[in-house]
Amino acid sequence: MSEGGDFVDLLRRDGYRFPGESVSVSHSPGDLPFHPTEGTTILAIRYRDGVLVAGDRRATAGNVVLYDRADKLIDLDAYSVMAISGSPAVAFEIARVLEHSFQYYRRRQLQEMSLNAKLRRLSLLIKENIPMALQGIGTVIPIFATFDRKDDCGKIFFYDALGAQFESTDFTTTGSGSPGIRGVMYYQNRWGERKFADMERDEVIGMAMQLLDTAGEHDSATGRYERIADIFPTVKIITASGLEGIDTDTLRTLHAQYVDGGASA
Numbered sequence: 001m002s003e004g005g006d007f008v009d010l011l012r013r014d015g016y017r018f019p020g021e022s023v024s025v026s027h028s029p030g031d032l033p034f035h036p037t038e039g040t041t042i043l044a045i046r047y048r049d050g051v052l053v054a055g056d057r058r059a060t061a062g063n064v065v066l067y068d069r070a071d072k073l074i075d076l077d078a079y080s081v082m083a084i085s086g087s088p089a090v091a092f093e094i095a096r097v098l099e100h101s102f103q104y105y106r107r108r109q110l111q112e113m114s115l116n117a118k119l120r121r122l123s124l125l126i127k128e129n130i131p132m133a134l135q136g137i138g139t140v141i142p143i144f145a146t147f148d149r150k151d152d153c154g155k156i157f158f159y160d161a162l163g164a165q166f167e168s169t170d171f172t173t174t175g176s177g178s179p180g181i182r183g184v185m186y187y188q189n190r191w192g193e194r195k196f197a198d199m200e201r202d203e204v205i206g207m208a209m210q211l212l213d214t215a216g217e218h219d220s221a222t223g224r225y226e227r228i229a230d231i232f233p234t235v236k237i238i239t240a241s242g243l244e245g246i247d248t249d250t251l252r253t254l255h256a257q258y259v260d261g262g263a264s265a
Contacts, residue, residue, distance in 0.1 A: 040175025041215045041222045042072055042083040043185070044145045044156045044168070045196050047204040050239035051145045051154030053081050054208040056177070056216060057231055058223030059088060068223050073234045077102050078242045080118065083143040085175035086161075090138040094125045115148055119157055119165055126163035133161045141174050147238045154238060170196055177215030177222035184214060205235055205246060206258030213259050225255060 042055040055072035058065060074082045074095040082098065084091035101121055105113040113121075122144055132138025144157040156168045171185050188207070189196050196204065209225075212233045216224035225232055232251040237244050 040085045041173065041177030041181070041212065041219065042085050042143055042175055043171065043173035043178070043181070043208060043211060044083065044143050044158075045171045045185075045204055045208065046154050046156060046169070047196055047199045047201070049154075049201060050147050050237060051156060052204050052208055052235065052237050053083050053143065053145045054205075054212060054233050054235045055083055056212050056223040056233050057226075058221060060221045063220070065223075068226060068229070068231055071234055073236050075099075075236075075243060076118075077106075077112075079149065079238055080144065080146040081236055081238060081243060082122070083145065084140060085142070085178075086140040087132075087138045090129055090132060091140045091142065094122070094129070094140060094142075097125060098122060115146065115150070115155070118146075119144065123159065123163040123165050126159055126161070130162060143172060143174060145238060147240060147242075149240065152240065173211075175215075175222070177212075177219035180218040181211045181215045184211060201237065202254055205237075205251070206254045208235060209233060209251070209255055209259050225259070 040056070040058075042053070044051060044053045053073055057068055057070050057072075059067040059070040070088065072084050072088075074084065074092070076082055076095065076099050080102075082091075082095050084095075098118075098121060102113055102118065105117075122142070126140060126142075129138055129140060133140070139161050141161055142159055144159070145154070147154050156172055158166050158168060158172045158174060160166075170189055173182055173185065194203075196207075199207065209232075212222070213224055216222040223231075223233075230248070230252075232248060232255060235246040235251060237246065
């Protein structure tokens with residue numbers, strides 16, 4: 001096999017071998033004899049009252065659907081959510097450490113950790129996961145959504161696999177289904193009847209379900225609404241009042257209106 005020009009090949013050319021990798025055999029992370037469990041697609045949108053975060057429910061291993069009830073939105077505190085794409089095992093551990101860090105700081109300092117400190121902590125945890133990410137079995141690309149009570153507005157941050165942090169003023173999406181909806185989100189927010197920032201709660205929830213349904217149409221790793229099992233995407237909103245999960249009855253009603261009924265947001 002010819003050597004490529006990426007960082008992983010450079011490490012192997014210089015003699016480095018990842019744990020479990022034979023010294024005499026050179027192969028790429030994609031040649032590992034198993035497929036890690038992965039989850040996609042997630043998105044976040046800033047709307048009139050705060051931030052909406054949503055994710056499909058499918059977890060896959062290669063071309064095998066392992067689970068259709070996965071929760072990819074993890075509550076970190078009363079005003080923060082981490083949405084995950086990639087390896088759930090690693091992501092859940094990162095979320096657990098984050099949640100404990102936030103709680104420990106709050107109890108020790110008798111105040112909330114600053115937003116900047118929360119973002120740096122998440123970035124550090126992702127950087128510490130680089131060895132797993134380089135092996136192709138532990139990549140985590142999260143979205144961090146929160147309501148900043150200091151600035152009185154919702155905020156969205158996304159990361160790459162190495163821990164670089166970026167802020168999105170309007171929306172973001174990641175996961176295998178994200179290429180199919182990123183352009184749709186840009187078009188809707190730029191030339192749609194109403195920008196995301198002007199949408200009301202039910203309207204933006206309906207838009208999120210339309211987007212996830214579109215992602216599932218073009219990406220086999222993204223789950224769509226399961227009629228027989230009555231499984232909807234996970235949707236949460238964060239406002240000045242705190243974090244709220246959208247219940248199944250509300251999702252069923254809005255799905256019928258915006259997805260089945262084809263109502264335009």
